[in-house]
Amino acid sequence: MLFTCVLVLINISTVLFPSLFGILERFGITLFPKKALDYFKEAVDSVISMREGESNGTRPVDLLQLMLQAHNEELDKKGPNDVVKHGISSMEFKGNAIILWVVGYETTANTISLTAYNLAVNQEAQGKVHAEIDALLKKREKLDYDAVHDLPYLDMCISETLRMYPAATRFDRICKEDTEVKGLHIPAGMIVSVPVYAIHHDAELWPEPEKFKPERFTKEEKESRDPYAYLPFGAGPRICVGMRLAQLELKFALAKMLQKFRFVTCDKTVIPVRLQNTLGNQIEGGLFLKVEART
Numbered sequence: 001m002l003f004t005c006v007l008v009l010i011n012i013s014t015v016l017f018p019s020l021f022g023i024l025e026r027f028g029i030t031l032f033p034k035k036a037l038d039y040f041k042e043a044v045d046s047v048i049s050m051r052e053g054e055s056n057g058t059r060p061v062d063l064l065q066l067m068l069q070a071h072n073e074e075l076d077k078k079g080p081n082d083v084v085k086h087g088i089s090s091m092e093f094k095g096n097a098i099i100l101w102v103v104g105y106e107t108t109a110n111t112i113s114l115t116a117y118n119l120a121v122n123q124e125a126q127g128k129v130h131a132e133i134d135a136l137l138k139k140r141e142k143l144d145y146d147a148v149h150d151l152p153y154l155d156m157c158i159s160e161t162l163r164m165y166p167a168a169t170r171f172d173r174i175c176k177e178d179t180e181v182k183g184l185h186i187p188a189g190m191i192v193s194v195p196v197y198a199i200h201h202d203a204e205l206w207p208e209p210e211k212f213k214p215e216r217f218t219k220e221e222k223e224s225r226d227p228y229a230y231l232p233f234g235a236g237p238r239i240c241v242g243m244r245l246a247q248l249e250l251k252f253a254l255a256k257m258l259q260k261f262r263f264v265t266c267d268k269t270v271i272p273v274r275l276q277n278t279l280g281n282q283i284e285g286g287l288f289l290k291v292e293a294r295t
């Protein structure tokens, strides 16, 4: 109990005073469970050793490979006053590999599950997606990269799911200089938290916010809304770098499944679905649905 209180205090303190991060790091204290961090570190190290064992011609050209190519060993030995202008250190590319894995995997996987849930509970909407996929497959032979961009109703269902269950319920910014916003003074250095979940469930912006209504995302509806009313991927220069990849993965995975199957609820489906009290879209107790083959 005491340990938990200390952790909570450390956590709050680092939000209020971000520079504490560096001090804690020097004492070997981390805010993330050590066991989980060690697991990710080991996994990334073993993929890197596998890559290093492969000959140049067989190495895939992916993000990890690009980061490995940008590795500059001089940076690993650099002292605080040395200036090294090019490349990234091994700490930087390993850290980035872990971050991309952590933020890119569960966000997308949970959004796929939650869209399937919304479609199972809203069979009319699922019928429209099925009709859209069937019509597309009459025009094109298969659901390839170009084809999935031609599924506007599925896209609307995914957007509505990300409104109801954003994968990041909040994101922060640090105010760089004293600012005035609608009469509110924000001093330089203050952390400003953007409450995405609350904005997405504000009944003034989104009437009947708890209802799944993909029609909120028609072209006309989108154009008539304040762009900051919908922030599933954040906004501005630090908007999610994986947004396009995530949107493609979401559409591909769902279109491929919906081409052959129908999602339906079963005895174990909890309606309404409950999210864990975290910053993400983790589902309390898991999500259970039945899958029926389409005839």
Ligand code: HEM
Residues within 6 Å of the ligand: 099, 100, 101, 103, 104, 105, 107, 108, 111, 162, 166, 167, 168, 171, 172, 231, 232, 233, 234, 235, 236, 237, 238, 239, 240, 241, 242, 243, 245, 246
């Ligand atoms: C449904 C899927 C996803 C959602 C909803 C999501 C959402 C977000 C949000 C809200 C942010 C904060 C943006 C801001 O502060 O303005 C963010 C940042 C980020 N996301 Fe995603 N994300 C998803 C998938 C991915 C994927 C697939 C990757 C990479 C493979 C990724 C990589 C990142 C990174 C690296 C950042 C930090 C960007 C920065 O600070 O410059 N995300 N994401």
